[in-house]
Structures are given as structure tokens and as C-alpha cells.
Amino acid sequence: MSTVINLIYSTNLYNTDKAKGVFDNMVKVTLVHSEKCHFCPTAQKMWRELKEQYDFEYEEIDLDTPKGREIAKEFKIRSIPTTIIDDKVAFVGVPDKKQASKVVA
Amino acid sequence: MYDLIIIGAGPAGLTAAIYAVRYGLNTLVIEKNVIPGQIATVTTIENYPGFTSISGMELMQKFKEHAEGAGATIQNNNVISVKEEQGKKVITTDDGGFETRAVILATGANPRKLGVEGEERLLTKGVSYCATCDGPLYGDLKVIVVGGGDSAMTDALVLSGIAKKVYVVHRRNELRACSILQERVSKKENISFIWDTVIQEIQGDELVEKVVLKNLNTGEITDMAIDGVFIYVGIDPNTSMVDTNKTENGFIVTDEQMESSVKGIFAAGDCRRTSVWQVVTAVSDGALAAISAHEYIISLDLER
Ligand SMILES: Cc1cc2nc3c(=O)[nH]c(=O)nc-3n(C[C@H](O)[C@H](O)[C@H](O)COP(=O)(O)OP(=O)(O)OC[C@H]3O[C@@H](n4cnc5c(N)ncnc54)[C@H](O)[C@@H]3O)c2cc1C
Numbered sequence: 001m002s003t004v005i006n007l008i009y010s011t012n013l014y015n016t017d018k019a020k021g022v023f024d025n026m027v028k029v030t031l032v033h034s035e036k037c038h039f040c041p042t043a044q045k046m047w048r049e050l051k052e053q054y055d056f057e058y059e060e061i062d063l064d065t066p067k068g069r070e071i072a073k074e075f076k077i078r079s080i081p082t083t084i085i086d087d088k089v090a091f092v093g094v095p096d097k098k099q100a101s102k103v104v105a
Numbered sequence: 106m107y108d109l110i111i112i113g114a115g116p117a118g119l120t121a122a123i124y125a126v127r128y129g130l131n132t133l134v135i136e137k138n139v140i141p142g143q144i145a146t147v148t149t150i151e152n153y154p155g156f157t158s159i160s161g162m163e164l165m166q167k168f169k170e171h172a173e174g175a176g177a178t179i180q181n182n183n184v185i186s187v188k189e190e191q192g193k194k195v196i197t198t199d200d201g202g203f204e205t206r207a208v209i210l211a212t213g214a215n216p217r218k219l220g221v222e223g224e225e226r227l228l229t230k231g232v233s234y235c236a237t238c239d240g241p242l243y244g245d246l247k248v249i250v251v252g253g254g255d256s257a258m259t260d261a262l263v264l265s266g267i268a269k270k271v272y273v274v275h276r277r278n279e280l281r282a283c284s285i286l287q288e289r290v291s292k293k294e295n296i297s298f299i300w301d302t303v304i305q306e307i308q309g310d311e312l313v314e315k316v317v318l319k320n321l322n323t324g325e326i327t328d329m330a331i332d333g334v335f336i337y338v339g340i341d342p343n344t345s346m347v348d349t350n351k352t353e354n355g356f357i358v359t360d361e362q363m364e365s366s367v368k369g370i371f372a373a374g375d376c377r378r379t380s381v382w383q384v385v386t387a388v389s390d391g392a393l394a395a396i397s398a399h400e401y402i403i404s405l406d407l408e409r
Pocket residue numbers: 002112113114115116117118135136137138140141142143144145146147149150151152153182183184185211212213214255256257259260343346373374375376382383384385387
């Protein structure tokens with residue numbers, strides 16, 4: 001049962017294998033997070049580390065801002081951290097690092 | 106080789122670290138999350154002495170500062186297995202292995218699932234186990250809280266300040282939560298109780314839309330439209346990485362010294378078989394486990 005939270009909080013809703021071929025332009029990663037969310041810093045750390053290794057557009061949006069609330073509504077977000085890749089919700093929870101690197105590598 | 110590796114930097118693990126460092130043990134703490142501890146998911150905690158009321162995240166930050174200030178090293182990593190090999194313990198993580206003379210498992214627990222249809226599929230789409238994290242996304246919506254204990258009531262109160270309406274669905278006709286929490290929820294106009302009832306199924310297409318409820322007294326089945334289901338029906342320990350005696354639910358069985366069935370492997374806090382799962386008992390376990398680990402390491406030296 002050790003991975004319950006990881007399972008719970010890292011739903012991969014995106015076909016990560018396909019992502020690269022489809023989007024020849026630079027991938028855009030948007031992380032929706034909040035200060036109240038204890039898993040968010042782990043997701044932030046992971047994306048920031050990947051950002052140092054690979055070239056992709058990266059933005060962090062705080063849920064407690066007008067922009068954050070708007071995005072949450074638009075993408076029907078019900079849990080954070082949520083990672084949006086281009087214009088699709090790709091991961092909810094802390095993404096699996098291997099899967100996340102596939103998207104941006 | 107380390108003297109002691111502590112797995113998990115929640116209240117139990119960090120307390121063990123403070124004690125271990127002060128005993129001069131060469132200690133490493135391994136923790137997978139940047140912000141550790143289940144209590145970090147809690148908006149306010151009011152029963153940890155010294156803090157009348159503090160946010161769980163702030164309390165964890167203080168524990169962390171204290172442990173690091175005392176000289177503990179916390180490494181960010183996920184432990185996969187703990188094995189006994191010729192008297193020493195070998196720990197495997199996502200990024201390589203470590204050897205140590207003793208281990209304290211302070212890996213805590215995760216919310217237990219309800220185990221009903223729709224729960225898994227609609228996870229993060231209306232099914233949640235943490236009001237502090239996900240609650241803000243339910244402004245003006247209607248939610249259900251499942252459970253009747255302290256955690257359920259604490260989070261029902263958090264949600265009542267955000268959501269339009271909170272229904273507490275409980276399988277009994279009275280709460281287990283402490284009286285102060287019961288009093289507070291009873292005063293909230295937007296919290297209602299649905300007694301003697303269980304959720305049979307969670308339904309929805311893209312997001313949670315409704316639940317199927319069953320009244321345990323009458324057997325009556327009803328549908329109820331709802332936007333979110335927050336579940337607090339107990340915890341499951343994170344103990345699959347180690348092979349020791351455990352209870353049916355996976356809690357590690359220890360003696361009063363916190364030692365497991367394997368010599369030199371200790372357990373502390375929510376991952377251990379105990380009767381109370383709280384911060385104050387987790388820190389107590391952590392201290393005891395570190396002291397016992399110290400004694401164990403001394404005994405290894407004497408055997409030589
Ligand atoms: C909603 C809610 C409300 C609560 N309210 C209160 C309250 O008011 N008062 C109170 O005293 N208690 C409360 N609790 C209980 C309290 O949070 C726990 O009892 C306490 O956190 C247990 O501490 P611990 O150190 O044993 O485990 P945890 O806090 O669970 O810490 C374990 C740590 O181990 C890490 N870990 C797990 N597996 C691995 C691995 N494989 N590799 C690396 N790291 C790992 C985890 O990431 C985690 O950080 C509440 C709990 C919940 C869920």
C-alpha cells in the first residue's frame with residue numbers, strides 16, 4: 001500500500017508517448033498550485049529540475065489568484081497540483097518523473 | 106555505512122532524528138516529499154502541546170527546522186525496500202542504495218479508500234482525501250464528507266467555510282469525534298448529517314455528479330446529486346517496503362521499545378500498530394525508537 005498517495009495523486013491523464021511528435025513547437029507546461037497544498041512543492045521542485053535539463057516553456061500559476069481561479073474553472077480542476085501540458089490536463093498530483101521527462105525531453 | 110537511517114520525515118521521523126543526532130549517531134533521514142508529514146495536509150491542529158492553534162504545514166516546518174538545526178540531514182528520495190543482509194540493513198531507493206546498522210521506519214500512512222465503485226475513476230475529479238488541499242476548488246458547490254471521526258469533522262469544518270453545503274455521511278448514528286469538534290460542526294448551518302448511511306457508488310462522467318446512498322437501517326437506496334466526496338474512513342500504513350511482522354492491515358508490530366520482529370529495525374508513529382494515531386504519540390514513538398536504536402547499536406559494538 002505504500003504507493004497509495006502516489007497513485008491517488010499522480011493520475012496520468014495524458015498519452016505522454018505521443019506528446020512530442022504531435023507538438024513540434026516547444027511544449028508548454030503549466031503547473032497549477034497553491035500555498036495550502038502540501039504536495040505542490042514536490043511537483044514544483046520536479047518541474048523546476050526538469051526545466052534546468054530540458055528546453056520547454058514553464059509557468060506556475062497560483063490557484064489563489066484571479067488567473068488561477070479562471071484556469072481551474074476552464075479545465076474543471078478539482079485537485080492540485082495539476083499540470084497542464086499545452087492545453088490538456090496531463091497530470092494530477094505529483095507527476096511521475098520518468099513520465100514527465102518523456103513529455104519535455 | 107550509516108549508524109541509523111530513518112525513513113520518513115513526518116513528526117515521528119524528525120523527532121527520532123533529533124534524538125539520534127544528539128546521541129552522536131551518524132544518521133540520515135530519507136523523505137520522498139518536499140513538505141513531509143500527513144499533518145501538513147491539515148488546516149489547523151489544536152491538540153499538540155505548546156501550540157494553541159497552528160497550521161499543520163507550519164508545525165511541520167518547525168519540526169524540520171528543529172531537526173536540521175540539531176544537525177540532521179534530510180535527503181529527498183523514495184525508499185523502495187529495506188532488507189537485512191548479514192547483520193547490516195540495506196536500503197534501496199529510486200536513486201541507489203544505502204547501508205546502515207539500524208533503521209527506523211517512520212513512513213506514516215495514507216488515507217484509506219472507501220472501496221466503492223467510481224472512487225478510483227473519479228479520483229481528483231471530485232473524489233478527494235484532503236479538504237485543505239482541494240477544498241478551495243469547491244467554492245459554491247455541494248460536497249459530502251464520509252466518516253465520523255476527528256479527521257472527518259476537522260475537514261467538514263474546513264469545507265463548511267468554502268462550499269455551499271456539506272453533508273456528513275456516517276454509517277452510525279453518532280460521531281466518534283471529540284466533543285469540541287462535534288459542538289463546532291453542530292453549530293454550522295451549512296453542515297447536515299445523513300446517519301446510518303453508506304455510499305454505495307460514486308457516479309459521474311467527467312466529474313463527480315452523484316452518489317448512491319444506502320440506509321443501513323431500512324435498506325433504502327437513494328441517489329443524491331453532489332459535486333465532491335471527501336473521504337475519511339481511516340488510514341493504511343506505508344509499510345510494503347519492509348518484511349516484518351505486521352497486522353492484517355499492514356501496521357508494523359513492535360514491542361514497547363519500538364523494535365519490530367527484525368532486530369535493528371524499529372517503527373514509530375502512524376505506521377506502527379498502536380491505538381492512537383496523532384502527532385503527540387508519533388513524536389513520543391520517534392523518541393523511544395531513537396533511544397532503542399542507540400542501545401541496539403551500542404550492543405553491536407560490544408559484541409565485536
Ligand atoms: C485530516 C487529518 C487531520 C488530522 N488531525 C490531527 C490533529 O488535529 N492532531 C493530531 O495530533 N494529529 C492529527 N492527524 C494525524 C497526524 O497527521 C498523524 O498522526 C501524524 O502525522 C503521524 O506522523 P508520522 O510521522 O507517523 O507519519 P506521517 O506524518 O504520515 O509522515 C510519514 C512520512 O514518511 C514519508 N514516506 C512514506 N513512505 C516513504 C518512502 N517509501 N520513502 C520515503 N519517504 C516516505 C511520507 O512522505 C511522510 O512525509 C490528522 C490526520 C489527518 C489525515
